[in-house]
Amino acid sequence: MPMNKPEPLSATVSVPVVEPLDAADQALVDGVLARQLRPLAKTITLTESLREDHKARAQKVLEALLPHTGGAMRVGISGVPGVGKSTFIEALGLHLIEQGLRVAVLAVDPSSSVTGGSILGDKTRMELLSQNPAAFIRPSPSACSLGGVAEKTRETLLVCEAAGFDVIIVETVGVGQSETAVAGMTDIFCLLQLPNAGDDLQAIKKGIMEIADLIVINKADIDPAAAMRAKSQIKTALHMLRPASPNWTVPVLTLSALKKDGVTEFWDTVMDYRKALTASGELASKRRHQALAWMWEMIDSELRSRFRSHPQVKQELPGLAQAVEAGEVTPSAAARRLLGHL
Numbered sequence: 001m002p003m004n005k006p007e008p009l010s011a012t013v014s015v016p017v018v019e020p021l022d023a024a025d026q027a028l029v030d031g032v033l034a035r036q037l038r039p040l041a042k043t044i045t046l047t048e049s050l051r052e053d054h055k056a057r058a059q060k061v062l063e064a065l066l067p068h069t070g071g072a073m074r075v076g077i078s079g080v081p082g083v084g085k086s087t088f089i090e091a092l093g094l095h096l097i098e099q100g101l102r103v104a105v106l107a108v109d110p111s112s113s114v115t116g117g118s119i120l121g122d123k124t125r126m127e128l129l130s131q132n133p134a135a136f137i138r139p140s141p142s143a144c145s146l147g148g149v150a151e152k153t154r155e156t157l158l159v160c161e162a163a164g165f166d167v168i169i170v171e172t173v174g175v176g177q178s179e180t181a182v183a184g185m186t187d188i189f190c191l192l193q194l195p196n197a198g199d200d201l202q203a204i205k206k207g208i209m210e211i212a213d214l215i216v217i218n219k220a221d222i223d224p225a226a227a228m229r230a231k232s233q234i235k236t237a238l239h240m241l242r243p244a245s246p247n248w249t250v251p252v253l254t255l256s257a258l259k260k261d262g263v264t265e266f267w268d269t270v271m272d273y274r275k276a277l278t279a280s281g282e283l284a285s286k287r288r289h290q291a292l293a294w295m296w297e298m299i300d301s302e303l304r305s306r307f308r309s310h311p312q313v314k315q316e317l318p319g320l321a322q323a324v325e326a327g328e329v330t331p332s333a334a335a336r337r338l339l340g341h342l
Contacts, residue, residue: 021060029064032163040163040333047155072161076182078172079192085171085216086125088257093129095263096167104136104160107171108154154185183211184290188273190214195226210241223255247280267285
Protein backbone atom coordinates (compact mmCIF):
# COMPACT_ATOMS: atom_id res chain seq x y z
CA MET A 1 0.00 0.00 0.00
CA PRO A 2 1.63 3.30 -1.08
CA MET A 3 2.40 5.88 1.55
CA ASN A 4 0.80 9.33 1.53
CA LYS A 5 3.13 11.65 -0.36
CA PRO A 6 3.84 15.28 0.53
CA GLU A 7 1.47 17.88 -0.86
CA PRO A 8 2.60 19.49 -4.13
CA LEU A 9 4.56 22.72 -3.96
CA SER A 10 2.64 25.96 -4.34
CA ALA A 11 2.71 27.49 -7.81
CA THR A 12 4.35 30.59 -6.33
CA VAL A 13 7.42 28.64 -5.19
CA SER A 14 10.44 28.94 -7.46
CA VAL A 15 11.90 25.48 -8.04
CA PRO A 16 15.50 25.24 -9.34
CA VAL A 17 15.73 24.00 -12.90
CA VAL A 18 17.51 20.65 -13.07
CA GLU A 19 19.83 20.11 -16.01
CA PRO A 20 19.05 17.16 -18.28
CA LEU A 21 20.87 13.91 -17.58
CA ASP A 22 23.64 12.67 -19.79
CA ALA A 23 23.46 9.16 -21.24
CA ALA A 24 25.40 7.50 -18.40
CA ASP A 25 23.26 9.03 -15.66
CA GLN A 26 20.05 8.37 -17.57
CA ALA A 27 21.11 4.74 -17.79
CA LEU A 28 21.44 4.68 -13.99
CA VAL A 29 17.96 6.14 -13.56
CA ASP A 30 16.43 3.71 -16.04
CA GLY A 31 18.22 0.79 -14.40
CA VAL A 32 17.04 1.73 -10.89
CA LEU A 33 13.45 2.14 -12.06
CA ALA A 34 13.72 -1.24 -13.80
CA ARG A 35 14.74 -2.74 -10.43
CA GLN A 36 18.17 -3.83 -11.65
CA LEU A 37 20.65 -4.40 -8.81
CA ARG A 38 23.81 -3.30 -10.60
CA PRO A 39 22.54 0.21 -11.51
CA LEU A 40 21.06 0.43 -7.99
CA ALA A 41 24.42 -0.29 -6.37
CA LYS A 42 26.25 2.07 -8.75
CA THR A 43 23.78 4.87 -8.01
CA ILE A 44 24.22 4.45 -4.25
CA THR A 45 28.00 4.48 -4.67
CA LEU A 46 27.68 7.70 -6.66
CA THR A 47 25.65 9.36 -3.87
CA GLU A 48 28.24 8.31 -1.29
CA SER A 49 31.17 9.76 -3.24
CA LEU A 50 32.94 12.82 -1.82
CA ARG A 51 34.10 14.08 -5.23
CA GLU A 52 32.44 17.34 -6.22
CA ASP A 53 31.68 16.18 -9.77
CA HIS A 54 30.10 13.02 -8.39
CA LYS A 55 28.01 15.06 -5.95
CA ALA A 56 26.64 17.13 -8.85
CA ARG A 57 25.82 13.99 -10.85
CA ALA A 58 24.22 12.31 -7.84
CA GLN A 59 21.97 15.33 -7.28
CA LYS A 60 20.68 15.17 -10.85
CA VAL A 61 20.03 11.43 -10.58
CA LEU A 62 18.21 11.85 -7.25
CA GLU A 63 16.03 14.62 -8.70
CA ALA A 64 15.07 12.32 -11.57
CA LEU A 65 14.22 9.50 -9.14
CA LEU A 66 12.33 11.66 -6.63
CA PRO A 67 8.88 11.33 -8.26
CA HIS A 68 9.17 7.55 -7.86
CA THR A 69 9.94 7.61 -4.11
CA GLY A 70 7.74 7.55 -1.01
CA GLY A 71 6.02 4.20 -1.43
CA ALA A 72 7.98 2.11 1.08
CA MET A 73 7.49 1.55 4.78
CA ARG A 74 10.61 2.96 6.44
CA VAL A 75 11.59 1.08 9.59
CA GLY A 76 14.41 2.09 11.92
CA ILE A 77 15.98 -0.58 14.12
CA SER A 78 18.32 0.28 16.98
CA GLY A 79 19.72 -1.33 20.08
CA VAL A 80 22.96 -1.86 21.93
CA PRO A 81 25.60 -4.14 20.37
CA GLY A 82 24.76 -7.76 21.12
CA VAL A 83 21.01 -7.24 21.34
CA GLY A 84 20.55 -9.30 18.17
CA LYS A 85 19.71 -6.62 15.59
CA SER A 86 21.11 -8.52 12.60
CA THR A 87 19.44 -11.80 13.60
CA PHE A 88 16.16 -9.99 14.11
CA ILE A 89 16.37 -8.13 10.79
CA GLU A 90 17.11 -11.34 8.91
CA ALA A 91 14.14 -13.09 10.53
CA LEU A 92 11.91 -10.11 9.78
CA GLY A 93 13.18 -9.77 6.22
CA LEU A 94 12.57 -13.43 5.42
CA HIS A 95 9.09 -13.18 6.93
CA LEU A 96 8.25 -10.16 4.76
CA ILE A 97 9.57 -11.85 1.62
CA GLU A 98 7.29 -14.79 2.35
CA GLN A 99 4.43 -12.26 2.26
CA GLY A 100 5.48 -11.21 -1.25
CA LEU A 101 7.31 -8.02 -0.26
CA ARG A 102 10.74 -6.78 -1.39
CA VAL A 103 13.07 -5.71 1.41
CA ALA A 104 16.08 -3.39 1.46
CA VAL A 105 18.36 -3.25 4.50
CA LEU A 106 20.62 -0.25 5.01
CA ALA A 107 23.05 -1.51 7.62
CA VAL A 108 25.36 1.10 9.09
CA ASP A 109 28.65 -0.16 10.50
CA PRO A 110 30.70 1.89 12.98
CA SER A 111 33.79 3.46 11.50
CA SER A 112 37.13 3.38 13.25
CA SER A 113 38.04 6.74 14.75
CA VAL A 114 41.67 5.97 13.92
CA THR A 115 41.61 4.55 10.39
CA GLY A 116 38.10 5.52 9.28
CA GLY A 117 37.62 1.95 8.11
CA SER A 118 34.69 -0.34 8.76
CA ILE A 119 34.19 -4.10 8.84
CA LEU A 120 30.91 -4.01 6.86
CA GLY A 121 30.01 -7.52 7.94
CA ASP A 122 26.21 -7.39 7.74
CA LYS A 123 26.01 -9.57 4.65
CA THR A 124 27.91 -12.22 6.61
CA ARG A 125 25.57 -11.92 9.60
CA MET A 126 22.48 -12.04 7.37
CA GLU A 127 23.60 -14.89 5.15
CA LEU A 128 20.16 -16.26 4.23
CA LEU A 129 18.64 -12.85 3.62
CA SER A 130 21.57 -11.64 1.53
CA GLN A 131 21.16 -14.60 -0.83
CA ASN A 132 17.45 -13.96 -1.42
CA PRO A 133 16.73 -12.21 -4.75
CA ALA A 134 13.90 -10.21 -3.15
CA ALA A 135 16.32 -8.62 -0.66
CA PHE A 136 19.02 -5.98 -1.01
CA ILE A 137 21.54 -5.36 1.78
CA ARG A 138 23.73 -2.30 1.60
CA PRO A 139 26.32 -2.02 4.38
CA SER A 140 28.01 1.35 4.69
CA PRO A 141 30.37 2.96 7.22
CA SER A 142 28.93 5.50 9.61
CA ALA A 143 31.98 7.71 8.97
CA CYS A 144 31.66 8.97 12.55
CA SER A 145 28.47 10.83 11.63
CA LEU A 146 26.02 11.75 14.36
CA GLY A 147 23.36 9.25 15.19
CA GLY A 148 25.14 6.15 13.97
CA VAL A 149 23.72 6.74 10.52
CA ALA A 150 25.85 7.15 7.43
CA GLU A 151 25.68 10.69 6.05
CA LYS A 152 24.15 9.51 2.80
CA THR A 153 21.66 7.06 4.29
CA ARG A 154 18.74 9.31 3.38
CA GLU A 155 19.79 9.42 -0.27
CA THR A 156 20.25 5.65 -0.28
CA LEU A 157 16.78 5.25 1.18
CA LEU A 158 15.25 7.29 -1.65
CA VAL A 159 17.13 5.32 -4.30
CA CYS A 160 15.86 2.05 -2.82
CA GLU A 161 12.31 3.38 -2.82
CA ALA A 162 12.64 4.31 -6.48
CA ALA A 163 13.83 0.74 -7.12
CA GLY A 164 10.47 -0.52 -5.86
CA PHE A 165 11.35 -1.94 -2.45
CA ASP A 166 8.29 -2.25 -0.24
CA VAL A 167 10.07 -2.13 3.11
CA ILE A 168 13.31 -0.34 3.91
CA ILE A 169 15.02 -1.19 7.19
CA VAL A 170 17.70 1.10 8.59
CA GLU A 171 19.89 -0.69 11.12
CA THR A 172 21.86 1.73 13.24
CA VAL A 173 25.02 1.43 15.28
CA GLY A 174 23.17 1.76 18.58
CA VAL A 175 25.08 4.53 20.30
CA GLY A 176 22.47 6.09 22.59
CA GLN A 177 20.93 9.53 22.57
CA SER A 178 22.16 10.51 19.09
CA GLU A 179 19.93 7.81 17.61
CA THR A 180 17.44 10.62 16.95
CA ALA A 181 19.08 10.72 13.50
CA VAL A 182 17.45 7.47 12.41
CA ALA A 183 14.12 8.44 13.96
CA GLY A 184 14.30 11.53 11.79
CA MET A 185 14.33 9.56 8.54
CA THR A 186 12.03 6.60 9.20
CA ASP A 187 8.29 6.14 9.69
CA ILE A 188 8.62 3.96 12.77
CA PHE A 189 11.56 3.72 15.15
CA CYS A 190 11.93 0.36 16.90
CA LEU A 191 14.18 -0.13 19.90
CA LEU A 192 15.50 -3.61 20.73
CA GLN A 193 16.23 -4.33 24.39
CA LEU A 194 17.69 -7.26 26.28
CA PRO A 195 16.22 -8.96 29.36
CA ASN A 196 18.13 -7.96 32.49
CA ALA A 197 19.35 -4.78 30.79
CA GLY A 198 18.73 -2.63 33.85
CA ASP A 199 15.86 -1.10 35.76
CA ASP A 200 13.19 1.16 34.32
CA LEU A 201 14.79 4.40 35.50
CA GLN A 202 18.02 3.49 33.73
CA ALA A 203 15.98 2.91 30.60
CA ILE A 204 14.46 6.38 30.87
CA LYS A 205 17.86 8.01 31.38
CA LYS A 206 19.07 6.59 28.10
CA GLY A 207 16.83 9.15 26.39
CA ILE A 208 16.28 6.89 23.43
CA MET A 209 13.02 5.66 24.96
CA GLU A 210 11.45 9.04 24.31
CA ILE A 211 11.70 8.65 20.55
CA ALA A 212 10.83 4.95 20.28
CA ASP A 213 7.55 4.04 18.56
CA LEU A 214 7.87 0.35 19.39
CA ILE A 215 10.01 -1.48 21.96
CA VAL A 216 10.99 -5.14 21.64
CA ILE A 217 12.55 -7.38 24.29
CA ASN A 218 14.66 -9.73 22.16
CA LYS A 219 16.17 -13.08 23.20
CA ALA A 220 13.12 -13.74 25.36
CA ASP A 221 13.67 -17.49 24.94
CA ILE A 222 16.84 -17.38 27.04
CA ASP A 223 15.02 -16.30 30.21
CA PRO A 224 11.25 -15.88 29.72
CA ALA A 225 10.73 -14.71 33.30
CA ALA A 226 13.37 -11.99 32.92
CA ALA A 227 11.84 -10.95 29.59
CA MET A 228 8.39 -10.54 31.14
CA ARG A 229 9.91 -8.63 34.05
CA ALA A 230 11.71 -6.30 31.65
CA LYS A 231 8.49 -5.81 29.68
CA SER A 232 6.64 -4.80 32.83
CA GLN A 233 9.40 -2.42 33.92
CA ILE A 234 9.58 -0.72 30.53
CA LYS A 235 5.81 -0.31 30.32
CA THR A 236 5.91 1.34 33.73
CA ALA A 237 8.73 3.60 32.57
CA LEU A 238 6.78 4.64 29.48
CA HIS A 239 3.93 5.90 31.64
CA MET A 240 6.37 8.46 33.05
CA LEU A 241 7.15 9.86 29.60
CA ARG A 242 5.05 12.13 27.42
CA PRO A 243 3.73 10.20 24.39
CA ALA A 244 5.43 11.22 21.15
CA SER A 245 2.16 10.84 19.25
CA PRO A 246 -1.43 11.48 20.37
CA ASN A 247 -2.52 8.71 18.01
CA TRP A 248 -0.25 5.93 19.23
CA THR A 249 0.60 4.26 22.54
CA VAL A 250 4.06 2.67 22.42
CA PRO A 251 3.72 -1.14 22.71
CA VAL A 252 6.30 -3.40 24.36
CA LEU A 253 6.70 -6.84 22.78
CA THR A 254 8.73 -9.91 23.69
CA LEU A 255 10.40 -11.81 20.88
CA SER A 256 12.98 -14.44 19.99
CA ALA A 257 14.57 -13.61 16.65
CA LEU A 258 16.66 -16.78 16.75
CA LYS A 259 13.57 -18.98 17.01
CA LYS A 260 11.47 -16.57 14.92
CA ASP A 261 8.89 -16.37 17.71
CA GLY A 262 6.98 -13.10 17.73
CA VAL A 263 8.13 -11.82 14.32
CA THR A 264 4.60 -11.98 12.88
CA GLU A 265 3.22 -10.09 15.89
CA PHE A 266 5.94 -7.48 15.45
CA TRP A 267 5.02 -6.79 11.83
CA ASP A 268 1.31 -6.75 12.62
CA THR A 269 2.07 -4.05 15.19
CA VAL A 270 4.04 -2.06 12.61
CA MET A 271 1.05 -2.25 10.26
CA ASP A 272 -1.26 -1.11 13.08
CA TYR A 273 1.04 1.87 13.60
CA ARG A 274 1.00 2.70 9.91
CA LYS A 275 -2.78 2.44 9.75
CA ALA A 276 -3.31 4.64 12.82
CA LEU A 277 -0.93 7.41 11.74
CA THR A 278 -2.01 7.33 8.09
CA ALA A 279 -5.67 7.72 9.06
CA SER A 280 -4.89 10.75 11.24
CA GLY A 281 -2.62 12.34 8.62
CA GLU A 282 0.28 12.28 11.08
CA LEU A 283 2.46 10.02 8.95
CA ALA A 284 2.32 12.35 5.93
CA SER A 285 2.99 15.32 8.20
CA LYS A 286 5.91 13.49 9.79
CA ARG A 287 7.52 12.91 6.40
CA ARG A 288 7.13 16.57 5.44
CA HIS A 289 8.81 17.67 8.67
CA GLN A 290 11.60 15.14 8.13
CA ALA A 291 12.26 16.48 4.63
CA LEU A 292 12.47 20.04 5.95
CA ALA A 293 14.81 19.00 8.78
CA TRP A 294 16.96 17.18 6.24
CA MET A 295 17.25 20.38 4.20
CA TRP A 296 18.51 22.29 7.21
CA GLU A 297 20.99 19.54 8.07
CA MET A 298 22.36 19.75 4.53
CA ILE A 299 22.62 23.54 4.85
CA ASP A 300 24.52 23.20 8.13
CA SER A 301 26.84 20.61 6.62
CA GLU A 302 27.54 22.68 3.52
CA LEU A 303 28.13 25.86 5.54
CA ARG A 304 30.63 24.03 7.74
CA SER A 305 32.39 22.69 4.64
CA ARG A 306 32.57 26.13 3.00
CA PHE A 307 33.75 27.68 6.23
CA ARG A 308 36.67 25.26 6.56
CA SER A 309 37.65 25.73 2.90
CA HIS A 310 37.65 29.55 3.10
CA PRO A 311 41.21 30.79 2.33
CA GLN A 312 41.45 33.22 5.26
CA VAL A 313 39.94 30.70 7.67
CA LYS A 314 42.43 28.04 6.54
CA GLN A 315 45.24 30.52 7.07
CA GLU A 316 44.24 31.68 10.57
CA LEU A 317 42.65 28.54 12.00
CA PRO A 318 45.85 26.70 13.08
CA GLY A 319 47.21 29.71 14.96
CA LEU A 320 43.92 30.55 16.61
CA ALA A 321 43.39 26.91 17.59
CA GLN A 322 46.78 26.88 19.32
CA ALA A 323 45.96 30.16 21.07
CA VAL A 324 42.67 28.75 22.34
CA GLU A 325 44.41 25.60 23.62
CA ALA A 326 47.01 27.74 25.37
CA GLY A 327 44.33 29.85 27.03
CA GLU A 328 45.49 33.02 25.27
CA VAL A 329 42.21 33.57 23.38
CA THR A 330 38.69 32.66 24.42
CA PRO A 331 36.89 30.14 22.18
CA SER A 332 34.07 32.64 21.55
CA ALA A 333 36.49 35.36 20.44
CA ALA A 334 38.29 32.96 18.12
CA ALA A 335 35.01 31.77 16.65
CA ARG A 336 33.78 35.34 16.03
CA ARG A 337 37.04 36.26 14.34
CA LEU A 338 36.96 33.25 12.02
CA LEU A 339 33.27 33.69 11.24
CA GLY A 340 33.97 37.33 10.42
CA HIS A 341 35.75 36.20 7.26
CA LEU A 342 32.42 34.97 5.89
